[in-house]
Amino acid sequence: MAEWADQWKEEGRKNIWGTIPVVAEMQSEGGAAGAMHGALQAGATSTTFTCSQGLLLMIPNMYKIAGELTSNVIHVTARAIATHALSIFGDQSDVMACRGTGYAILASDSVQEAADLALVAHISTMGSRIPFIHFFDGFRTSHEINKAFAISDETIRAMLDEEFVLDHRLRALSSDNPILRGTAQNPDVFFQAREAANPYYLACPTIVQNAMDAFAKQTGRGYHLFDYVGAPDADRVIVLMGSGAGAVEETINYLNSQGEKLGLLKVRLYRPFAAEAFLAALPATVKSIAVLDRTKDAAGLGEPLYQDVLTAFSEAFSSGTAPFAQQPRIIGGRYGLSSKEFTPAMAKGVFDELKQPRPKNHFTIGIHDDVTHTSLAFDPEFSTEDPRTVRALFYGLGSDGTVGANKNSIKIIGSETPGYAQGYFVYDSKKSGSVTTSHLRFGPDPILSTYLITKANFVACHQFSFLERMDILAAAAPEAVFLLNAPYGPDEIWNHIPRTTQETILKKKLQFYVIDGNTVARETGMGNRLNTIMQTCFFAISGVLPPDEAIAQIKKSIKKTYGKRGDAVVQKNFAAVDAAVAALHKVNVPDKITAVFDILPMLPKEAPAFVYNVLGEMASGRGDLLPVSALPPGGTFPTGTSQWEKRNIAQMVPVWDEELCIQCGKCVLVCPHAVIRAKVYDTALLANAPATFKSAKPKWKNMDHELYTLQVAPEDCTGCTLCVQICPVKSKSEAKHKAINMEMQAPLREAEVKNWNFFESLPSVDRGRLSHTQVKDIQLLDPLFEFSGACAGCGETPYLKLLTQLFGDRLYIANATGCSSIYGGNLPTTPYTVNKSGRGPTWSNSLFEDNAEFGLGMRLALDQQKGYAEDLLQRLAPTLGDDLVTSILTAPQVKEPEINAQRERVLAVRQKLAGVGSAEARAMLAIADSLVRKSVWIIGGDGWAYDIGFGGLDHVLGSGKNVKVLVLDTETYSNTGGQMSKSTPRGAVAKFAEGGKPNSKKDLAMEAVAYGSVYVARVAMGGSDMQTVKAFQEAEAYDGPAIIIAYSHCIAHGYDLSFGMEQQKNAVLSGYWPLMRYNPALRTEGKNPFILDSKAPTLPLKEFSYHEARYTMLARSRPEVAAKLLLEAQDDVERSWRVYSGRAAMPGRSASPHIAPPEPVGAIAPLGSAAPK
Amino acid sequence: MIDLRTAYLGLSLKSPLVASSSPLTESLENIQRLEDAGAAAVVLPSIFEEQLALESNALDRDLSRGTESSAESLSYLPAFEDYRQGQDAYLSQIRRAKNACSIPILASLNGATAKGWVRFAKEIEQAGADALELNTYSLATGSRETSGAIEKELVTLVRLVKEATRIPVAVKLSPQYTSIPHLAMELDQAGADALVLFNRFYQPDFNIEELDVSPKLTLSRPEELLLRLHWVAILYGDVQADLAVTGGVHSAEGVLKSIMAGAQVAMMTSVLLAKGIAHLTTIQTDLIRWMEEHEYESIRQMRGSLSRRAVPDPSAFERGNYIKTLSSYTMRAASV
Secondary structure, three states: OHHHHHHHHHHHOOOOOOOHHHOOOOOOOHHHHHHHHHHHHOOOOOEEOOHHHHHHHHHHHHHHHOOOOOOOOOOOOEEEOOOOOOOOOOHHHHHHHOOOOOOEEEEEHHHHHHHHHHHHHHHHHHHOOOOEEEEEEEOOOOOEEEOOOOOOOOHHHHHHOOOHHHHHHHOOOOOOOOOOOOOOOOOOOHHHHHHHHHHHHHHHEEEEEEEHHHHHHHHHHOOOOOOEEEEEOOOOOEEEEOOOOHHHHHHHHHHHHHOEEEEEEEEOOOEEOOHHHHHOOOOOOOEEEEEEEOOOOOOOOHHHHHHHHHHHHHHHHOOOOOOOOOOOEEEEEEEEEHOOOOOHOOOOOOOHHHHHHOOOEEEEEEOOOOOOOEEOOOOOOOOOOOOOEEEEEEEHHHHHHHHHHHHOOOOOOOOOOOOOEEEEEOOOOOOOOEEEEEEEOOOOOOOOOOOOOOOOEEEOOOOOOOOHOOOOOOOOEEEEEEEEEEOOOOOOOOHOOOOHHHHHHHOOEEEEEOHHHHOOOHHHHOOOOHHHHHHHHHHHHOOOOOOHHHHHHHHHHHHHHHHHHHHHHHHHHHHHHHHHHHHHEEEEOOOOOOOOOOOOOOOOOOOOOOOOHHHHHOOOHHHOOOOOHHHHHHHOOOOOOHHHOOOOOOOOOEEEOOOOEEEEEOOHOOOOOOEEEEEEEHHHHHHHOOOOOEOOOOOHHOOOEEEEEEOOOOOOOOOHHHHHHOOOOOOOOOOOEEEEEEEEEEHHHHHHHHHHHHHHHOOOHHHHOOOOOOHHHOOOOOOOOOOOOOOOOOOOHHHHHHHHHHHHEEEEEOOOOHHHHHHHEEEEEEEEEEOOOOOOOEOOOOOOOHHHEEEEEEEHHHHHHHHHHHHHHHHHHHHOOHHHHHHHHHOOOOOOHHHHHHHHHHEEEEEEEEHOOOOOHHHHHHHHHHHHEEEEEEEEEEEHHHHHHHHHHHHHHHHHHHHHHEEEEEOOOOOOOOOOOOOOOOOOOEEOOOOOOOOOOOOHHHHHHHHOEEEEEEEOOOOOHHHHHHHHHHHHHHHEEEEEEOOOOOOHOOOOHHHHHHHHHHHHHOOOOOOOOOOOOHHHHOOEEEEEEOOOOEEEEEHOOOOHHHHHHHHHHOOOHHHHHHHHHHHHHHHHHHHHHHHHHOOOOOOOOOOOOOOOOOOOOOOOOOOOO | OOEEEEEEEEEEEEOOOOEOOHHHHOOOOHHHHHHHHHHEEEEEEEHHHHHHHHHHHHHHHHHHHHOOOOOOEEEOOOOOOOOOOOOHHHHHHHHHHHHOOOEEEEEEEEEOOOOHHHHHHHHHHOOOEEEEEEEEOHHHHHHHHOOHHHHHEEHHHHHHHHHOOOOOOEEEEEOOOOOOHHHHHHHHHHOOOOOEOOOOOOEEEOOOOOOEEEEEEEOHHHHHHHHHHHHHHHHHOOOOEEEEOOOOOOHHHHHHHHHHHHHEEEEHHHHHHHOOOOOHHHHHOOOOOOHHHOOOHHHHHHHOOOOOOOOHHHHHHOOHHHHHHHHHHHHHHHOO
């Protein structure tokens, strides 16, 4: 929403007062709330948009804004709050956490309501002086596309009483009419002053209802504080708020038509809770009520809405004002946490429960709780879908444009025909090869079904490979249409689809169509974009529109959507539309099952039981069916699980040329997904190798008699080609042939899987034989970060992989929320793994804003435990022996062999204490591992380090503690879609910097250098891999805080990431990203700690930056602004180069030892200073 | 008073000195400086349809990459209301140049498809260009393309553009056609208002350290003028279309030779890149001085004076020339 506001601002759109609102992006939601508070105090009308953790950060200001009776609206797309895990999805936990702030809370249930009640909130806040949260369900409403009527400026003008706006302005701070607000008050008056606000709260519900009435007069769409729907004489009623109302209303309509007497009370104004209006809205006949909360109060008597309803009834009955003869039975329950589906079947389950003589209270619906047995049963087959609605399901890849095409289809039906359309899109949590599922409904009446489609009459599978592991037709209704994109024609397709799929087609009598969409795409220049092609096929066979009309509409919409991208794009899309129809074929379905293979499980049976049974179900899309008992309470999961999920997303994979390869290890280093590995092993081991397994003579001096193999994991590769781009070797007889080359995956898959498995069985090289500072040797160190879901070609993950290769077996990671926490920790499978001895990184994510502090806490705990363990050692010396104790206490642990030796000693301690049952011995066993050196790394992106977490980061760097910080600097908020951070460079466009960022990037490195005691490095792997490795080694070795700022190319930069490392190099060559290290340890040697590792710029900045769309888009949209910013950005480069080269040229202490004036002879030393020599 | 005036493409020019299509004429400032230095007309750099298609596709890829793949990041770059396409910038440059200068502004177009040629030609006309130079460079790399088909395609294209536009159209040719006079005649008949001889091309150069091949364009050398003079002298009088020389004109002498061969104008870039735009003034001064010294009154007077039709022995332009040059060289060598 804020991004739209920013875009409209850039487009110069004016508000009803004829001005363009200011949009300011802050470093955090806490900052946004503070800035908004200030703007309100200074007399502006102001709003903000947020949810989840962001809303929590606003709470302190919300108390203030409400306490000061200030008109304000916060629009919230209600989402879950991180507890045992983070979830970005929708529920009302965030809003409920704000119910004590004094903000009014107004709920919208649908897309149309979100627009309508947004205005009601703004009007009401002006009239009431009570600030409002206006919320609607995150994703289910915020991301649903539906036909809705926009509100005109005239309606807004007609509803807004300008007097209230003037009053708001007059209440503002003014030096011309000075006032004081925000006093500190004492016990004498604070309480009374707090109560002084009561009249405003008492008046608020009426003001809201008046605004709703005025709105109805303007638009014909009426709302009430509580809206009741259903039988006027209902005996059972559900009370809830938010999008779930759609599913319940559908259920009621259906069941009431069958003779039931059911009702739904939609709560719109939740705070202030108008109890009288609430009770009046319920039918007097009601006998039992279920209150549904989309949140969990883990330690409370019940959830918030439930408690409010109970209170309303209880007060009414105890005061004798209740409009009911008898108090209805009231139960409360939870539903829909983290966007868990809430369907008519579940609503019916609740109504059925209300029929029971002793209905279950504090229930859950939509899950199977086999632990505390809270869940209600329901029949998932129950459906209330309107038979006139076309329900279509599309399975695609994020990269093939399926979702975009479907959004387009909805727009066509919604805006070009009298029909109604709805779309909702589900994405998996991987950033490469992400599977998308589009749920589309088309029909003659408004579509209120706020749940996913489970009985589709059209199913399209846009990627043939999905059939291998997904039951695509599970949700197909009988006689549905099935459209498959496949490389096989109508006569040959049948034998290429799995048994279950064939069975379903026959059993459900599906109409089966096939198109070779990829060939059409290739031939029409669409590349891997199937959008227009599959959209055309959908319209051709779904019957939603007459085909000719549909094609005309698609072309019209292509022109509208792509026209601004240039004629070539329009023309190729037109060509794709025309070619699609010709390539679409109906399959003459045979009458029998012929398949000799079936759908494979997502994870193999060989996986550990928990991985197969629990993570495997999630990966297969059956996570919803897992019972409560399957999930670990508290959210602890094993590592090393991504190895089991073979995603097969690469069309082409790298193939090694062992003859040409110089074994430099660069491909292994840059591979973002750790799918290229190298090993050197005993020649004898080759005896059992598969036939096509390759090997070469190792190019290491001490390994002459062994063999070297570079092996690719064919089913884990994403096909990014970074490895091929970085390979420095070209064939002398054919320049395009390198030592590693991309080839089609399919023909290689079977053999390479065998090769990979064999390679995995080979022993790793003894780490002691390798230099840990040489890229060539590092390729032989096992990565403990593999096969993540990061984008193909990700610029962040090579650094993480390197980190785990170097220090993985003693690594503690505190990970800020962001891309690295999503590809690092999003279920089902996760990439951090263990080495052969079972050691590996241990990882946790706290929040976005507190990560540095979180990591510091880990360090403090480890240090404290180490101290305690050392103490215990001495106490246990009689058992352990003085020699062992002394050797542990005095052991150096700088180099890896020393650390390994310490592990052996700790093992000896464990063995000696194994049989000892004393308290001290048991305490020692619990913390003995803390005696071995641990490496604590605080990892996050620039959004965290430069913006929201900067205060904490700065504090932690200043703490002097031995923590290491790795900033994966993509110069933008990558995970949330490219919003500007303080790391965004001048001249780059980003969300909230549409006009190009006008000021320069913050120099975080120099800020850290300013401490003098912090190890600092700026690295770019593509600029110098040697320097990167050196920085990681030095940072880890430094006994104090260290920060590495790692240039990370990113999909948000807008170019083909195959060239990511080349762009990194250009960043360095242009001087944009100078490579430097600041090592305070050098000071003790009398040297200048500041080392500049890159040479003076040799490339104009433009030749680096104008390879990236984040810069060139500005040049295309506002060339003059772009030219000016480019000039200034070039100046930034030169300015920073002068500073860096100046610092690097400074003499060390040994060269200029005396800067302070000498002490005067006979002076009295100040207190605490060393005595003069 | 020496009369430097000439006519080209139906436009009357104050002199035969024209800045040819090159990156030099990209900026408005340079165009103004060229006018100040004495350029009688300026040909803008070529707009390449293929380049536009590449840019359009690249923009599409850049805006689509990574979108609609992740619930929290449905896109990565802000959406703009509009993106200035290559042609928008080009057309606006025509308008700006027309507003800023009083000399004729000629646009240059390199199309890729018949549709594209015609569409852009129309747009260029609408933007106010005084004339259009068709930069017809295409490279046949496939063994199935015949020379006849390539020439036919070119002639058809010129006819299409002529039918679609009213501004004069010049055709810039490459020297690598089998029968230039025949092609010239066909282009003439198709309505070409001028032929520009000859285009110079980027050539792939080899980097033997990096084992890389990349296109390279070197500045022209005065020796290259001879090829142009040769063909202008042959065509002069045989075609109705105006003739222009481009490539190798580095001095007043080169200009004089071009005119004497039969050209209406002599176009320059390399010498101005090497010596600066102001050098055009020197060339003009030299031109006037030479004409004064040799008592010429006007440019018109000397046009075609050394063309094939005008010289006593046209064999210099024909095959005999080859033998003669060699033999005279041998004789010279023998006499040393």
